[in-house]
């Protein structure tokens with residue numbers, strides 16, 4: 001890969017799953033991608049479209065019964081309401097191509113030190129059910145596939161999405177070499193599966209306190225886990241206009257966070273795989289822009305610390 005370039009894995013067909021733009025989590029990657037290209041932050045040569053995966057790959061983290069419901073499009077209404085949209089047979093190829101983007105991002109990060117996905121970070125999916133647009137847990141699937149390929153690899157999952165990544169924690173709890181760090185605010189719900197490094201902050205935390213505490217706790221997690229790969233579920237749901245209403249961060253706070261986290265990894269040559277994670281603003285363009293900012297921050301550091 002040429003100096004300072006950064007592969008961006010994408011599932012270009014994913015937004016076609018929906019008839020309208022109401023389900024923003026599937027659209028925002030496209031919005032961000034268009035912004036990144038229009039502003040020449042990434043080039044079209046850096047964008048790689050991903051294909052659907054065979055179902056055995058998904059089975060590494062999900063039950064046969066759940067997978068069957070998604071493949072056949074036969075899911076009861078209550079389960080579909082939990083997911084947030086209608087499940088039809090068209091869902092599987094599109095969502096599995098997004099999982100493919102996450103796995104490809106991790107493998108490329110190992111080879112080239114940094115890579116990003118323009119989707120993924122679906123940390124609310126469990127073995128046999130999904131929640132809040134998280135159908136398949138691409139974070140856990142990626143970690144499990146890497147474990148099969150590299151039995152000794154030490155993985156740290158850094159989850160800075162404002163809600164808790166309990167689905168990921170539940171799926172990876174039996175892997176001693178994969179550690180999870182989650183920095184979140186609960187709102188009203190407490191999770192059933194904690195992270196290895198679990199930081200709960202007060203609801204409506206503001207920028208300065210957020211950055212100071214996050215970087216302090218993250219340094220401890222990095223020192224203790226000494227990862228060979230970081231999978232970062234970046235998330236922009238801590239924005240004060242996010243519908244989750246969990247934190248009071250502004251766009252500059254989030255961009256500063258993204259600069260600091262990506263610099264900490266890239267400067268120290270810790271392979272970094274970036275997944276978008278949550279973010280559901282009242283304004284879809286703003287959501288796309290916040291994710292675009294994350295990718296721009298990572299790209300800035302990839303360029304600044306490119307070693308040729």
Ligand SMILES: [Zn+2]
Nearest residue numbers: 123161163278
């Ligand atoms: Zn989330």
